[in-house]
Amino acid sequence: MEKLARAHVLVCGGTGCSSSGSKLIIPALKEKLEARSMGSEVKVVETGCHGLCEMGPLVIVYPEGVFYVRVKPEDVDEIVENHLVKGRVVERLLYKEPATLDTVPSYDEISFYRKQKRYALANCGHINPESLEEYIGADGYEGLGKALSMKPEEVVEEIKASGLRGRGGGGFPTGLKWQFTRSAVNDKKYVICNADEGDPGAFMDRSVLEGDPHRVLEGMAICGYAVGSDEGYIYCRAEYPLAIKRLRNAIAQAEETGLLGRDILGSGFNFTIHIKEGAGAFVCGEETALMASIEGRRGMPRPRPPFPANSGLWGKPTNINNVETFANVPSIMRDGASYFASQGTETSKGTKVFALTGKINNTGLAEVPMGITMREIIYDIGGGIPDGKKFKAVQIGGPSGGCLPEQLLDLSIDYESLIKAGAMMGSGGLVVMDETTCMVDVARYFLNFTQDESCGKCTPCREGTKRMLEILNRICEGKGTEEDIPLLESLAKSIKAGSLCALGQTAPNPVLSTLNFFRDEYEAHIKEHRCPAGACTALVGYVITEACRGCGLCKKVCPVDAISGEVKSVHAIDQETCIKCGACQAKCPFKAINKG
Amino acid sequence: MGDKLAEKDFARLDEVLADLGSSKGTLIPVLQKAQDIFGYLPRDVLVHISRKTGVPLSQVFGVVTFYAQFHLEPRGRNIIRSCQGTACHVRGAKGILQEIASCLGLEGDAVTTPDLRFTLETVACIGCCGLAPVLMVNDETHGRLVPDKIKGILDQYK
Numbered sequence: 001m002e003k004l005a006r007a008h009v010l011v012c013g014g015t016g017c018s019s020s021g022s023k024l025i026i027p028a029l030k031e032k033l034e035a036r037s038m039g040s041e042v043k044v045v046e047t048g049c050h051g052l053c054e055m056g057p058l059v060i061v062y063p064e065g066v067f068y069v070r071v072k073p074e075d076v077d078e079i080v081e082n083h084l085v086k087g088r089v090v091e092r093l094l095y096k097e098p099a100t101l102d103t104v105p106s107y108d109e110i111s112f113y114r115k116q117k118r119y120a121l122a123n124c125g126h127i128n129p130e131s132l133e134e135y136i137g138a139d140g141y142e143g144l145g146k147a148l149s150m151k152p153e154e155v156v157e158e159i160k161a162s163g164l165r166g167r168g169g170g171g172f173p174t175g176l177k178w179q180f181t182r183s184a185v186n187d188k189k190y191v192i193c194n195a196d197e198g199d200p201g202a203f204m205d206r207s208v209l210e211g212d213p214h215r216v217l218e219g220m221a222i223c224g225y226a227v228g229s230d231e232g233y234i235y236c237r238a239e240y241p242l243a244i245k246r247l248r249n250a251i252a253q254a255e256e257t258g259l260l261g262r263d264i265l266g267s268g269f270n271f272t273i274h275i276k277e278g279a280g281a282f283v284c285g286e287e288t289a290l291m292a293s294i295e296g297r298r299g300m301p302r303p304r305p306p307f308p309a310n311s312g313l314w315g316k317p318t319n320i321n322n323v324e325t326f327a328n329v330p331s332i333m334r335d336g337a338s339y340f341a342s343q344g345t346e347t348s349k350g351t352k353v354f355a356l357t358g359k360i361n362n363t364g365l366a367e368v369p370m371g372i373t374m375r376e377i378i379y380d381i382g383g384g385i386p387d388g389k390k391f392k393a394v395q396i397g398g399p400s401g402g403c404l405p406e407q408l409l410d411l412s413i414d415y416e417s418l419i420k421a422g423a424m425m426g427s428g429g430l431v432v433m434d435e436t437t438c439m440v441d442v443a444r445y446f447l448n449f450t451q452d453e454s455c456g457k458c459t460p461c462r463e464g465t466k467r468m469l470e471i472l473n474r475i476c477e478g479k480g481t482e483e484d485i486p487l488l489e490s491l492a493k494s495i496k497a498g499s500l501c502a503l504g505q506t507a508p509n510p511v512l513s514t515l516n517f518f519r520d521e522y523e524a525h526i527k528e529h530r531c532p533a534g535a536c537t538a539l540v541g542y543v544i545t546e547a548c549r550g551c552g553l554c555k556k557v558c559p560v561d562a563i564s565g566e567v568k569s570v571h572a573i574d575q576e577t578c579i580k581c582g583a584c585q586a587k588c589p590f591k592a593i594n595k596g
Numbered sequence: 597m598g599d600k601l602a603e604k605d606f607a608r609l610d611e612v613l614a615d616l617g618s619s620k621g622t623l624i625p626v627l628q629k630a631q632d633i634f635g636y637l638p639r640d641v642l643v644h645i646s647r648k649t650g651v652p653l654s655q656v657f658g659v660v661t662f663y664a665q666f667h668l669e670p671r672g673r674n675i676i677r678s679c680q681g682t683a684c685h686v687r688g689a690k691g692i693l694q695e696i697a698s699c700l701g702l703e704g705d706a707v708t709t710p711d712l713r714f715t716l717e718t719v720a721c722i723g724c725c726g727l728a729p730v731l732m733v734n735d736e737t738h739g740r741l742v743p744d745k746i747k748g749i750l751d752q753y754k
Binding site: 015016018019020053054056197198199200201202203206238239240241276277278279280281282293294295296297298299300314355357358359363364395398429431433437442445446449452453455581582583 | 620621622623624625627628651655658659662663664665666680681682683685686687691694719720721722723724725726727728730735736737738739740743
């Protein structure tokens with residue numbers, strides 16, 4: 001038996017914190033603790049993502065729950081000497097609220113976490129994702145145990161009663177999907193976990209896979225039991241190497257202990273899970289394309305029906321859900337459907353994980369009850385917009401979604417309300433934009449993405465997105481004409497109507513949504529050849545104002561020698577030569593260079 | 597270029613094929629392993645895989661050109677993936693990409709440096725939006741980038 005430690009130091013090993021240097025902190029901590037002969041008293045644990053990636057690397061010291069942010073390897077000495085030896089909290093490493101600059105000593109009091117309800121993410125950041133014991137210690141595999149003591153139909157009913165809906169974007173009722181697969185008659189059925197998280201701006205699935213892999217395996221096994229399947233696949237993006245590594249490790253542990261494999265927990269139920277690495281195609285997030293890819297073919301969608309529940313992988317009935325959906329299943333089974341159903345709104349039950357990114361103070365992952373307003377997410381949890389800039393819009397739902405402007409900030413978020421507002425839940429990526437973001441450029445950005453990722457099967461999607469992109473490029477360069485807006489709208493209609501899968505059907509949404517709320521920006525580009533946000537390079541120029549002291553820094557940094565002027569006198573930019581890279585503005589110590 | 601491919605690499609490929617080749621749906625894993633061995637997927641390798649697996653060459657080629665992960669041309673020793681996801685886009689990813697290209701002296705459509713030290717690619721999102729803008733070199737992620745940081749990062753890779 002391992003000796004109980006008097007303190008635990010949790011170091012976030014999620015991708016965000018690892019790339020800001022948490023990998024160096026763990027060995028430094030261990031070394032220092034050994035040097036002070038405290039190696040057995042204090043346990044260092046590498047955890048999954050805590051969600052507050054902006055402030056990484058994060059270090060949390062328990063039992064007190066003291067939350068240190070942006071910790072560097074050189075801070076380790078102080079944490080050990082002052083906190084762990086003398087019991088004094090290291091004030092300078094504590095988190096400060098962006099709005100008030102007050103320091104907050106403990107985890108639970110930070111406004112980023114206070115309004116959250118971490119359900120699917122309950123273990124992320126709190127347990128060691130490479131330890132089966134820690135998952136079981138956090139009530140892991142209890143849901144599977146309970147499910148196996150019930151009849152499969154009862155498990156399906158339980159999921160139906162919870163009101164859980166697909167978290168990958170569509171929002172289809174999960175229990176109903178399971179029932180369809182359950183009722184299909186066949187000797188072989190499959191369960192697939194869609195971990196091909198391709199929406200730019202969404203990374204919740206990655207965090208769950210990296211921070212709590214067993215939860216996903218447990219959810220899949222419960223599903224396998226309910227629908228009558230003995231084999232599962234996880235289709236994971238190859239861009240997520242850490243997630244794949246942790247999943248492999250978790251599968252091996254579960255097989256070794258009899259939580260996966262043959263005769264699970266003595267119930268007679270068999271279930272094995274394989275991992276398939278994706279090969280880099282966004283369209284493979286679409287279920288029929290994903291299955292084609294597992295079968296080793298080009299990942300192109302096919303018409304439905306037949307739905308996967310009747311004819312899926314290798315023609316067999318297949319139940320496919322995404323990572324976050326499966327991550328909700330074990331707790332629903334463990335706690336019963338009624339707890340889950342008591343959260344959220346009438347039609348959208350439970351919690352949803354959102355990825356907060358873009359122009360926002362607290363970037364990271366936040367899990368909140370459905371029905372919360374966008375304002376609460378952006379201002380209370382996200383800490384508002386940095387640098388005193390003004391909020392312009394929030395983009396939700398990735399390349400299939402839309403933008404919500406200021407006047408819709410108090411909208412209660414659920415599947416239906418977002419569709420009504422011309423956006424969609426999607427996978428839950430929220431990209432916040434401020435006054436310096438050009439909405440035409442945002443629409444162009446998404447079109448560029450979908451155009452690139454269109455598989456090419458349906459002509460309206462393949463050709464239509466290309467034409468729309470050309471028009472948007474033209475508008476951003478100031479060469480748009482008045483006919484361009486109606487042309488965009490008509491192309492959008494044809495693409496939506498004439499595409500087989502959701503990629504094409506939703507590809508025009510970012511354009512339609514920005515046209516709906518920010519038509520004036522399109523018109524400014526077209527009629528006045530002006531980009532109101534000052535973001536479209538072809539439409540802006542840089543000018544040096546009277547505030548210039550003639551220090552010459554801009555002249556030095558200009559890559560094309562477009563700036564001239566004598567030392568200590570006001571400089572000037574030759575607009576003909578200028579390539580509008582903005583390097584001079586970034587360098588100017590007197591803020592004397594304006595965009596105009 | 598095919599004549600430079602090493603015998604021993606084909607022997608390793610045959611091991612992979614013996615291991616995976618017989619079960620269904622293994623074309624993509626076989627191609628992934630083959631690319632790990634050869635660094636890219638030259639024509640001779642595709643022909644070899646097609647002959648051994650019985651999958652028509654046209655189909656193998658179709659799969660290879662469909663997925664962004666597969667490459668028909670030789671690649672650099674270090675792969676830079678500059679993220680152009682939404683979050684990175686609004687936080688200035690375009691400027692980062694330009695800076696990398698100019699540090700590497702890449703012009704026009706070129707993505708690989710002549711000395712094969714680097715290949716520069718863009719990626720739609722590496723799920724690290726909290727640190728935008730980000731780039732990956734091989735399996736390492738670098739975040740909160742500003743153009744001034746790029747040269748220092750690239751210098752770490754030989």
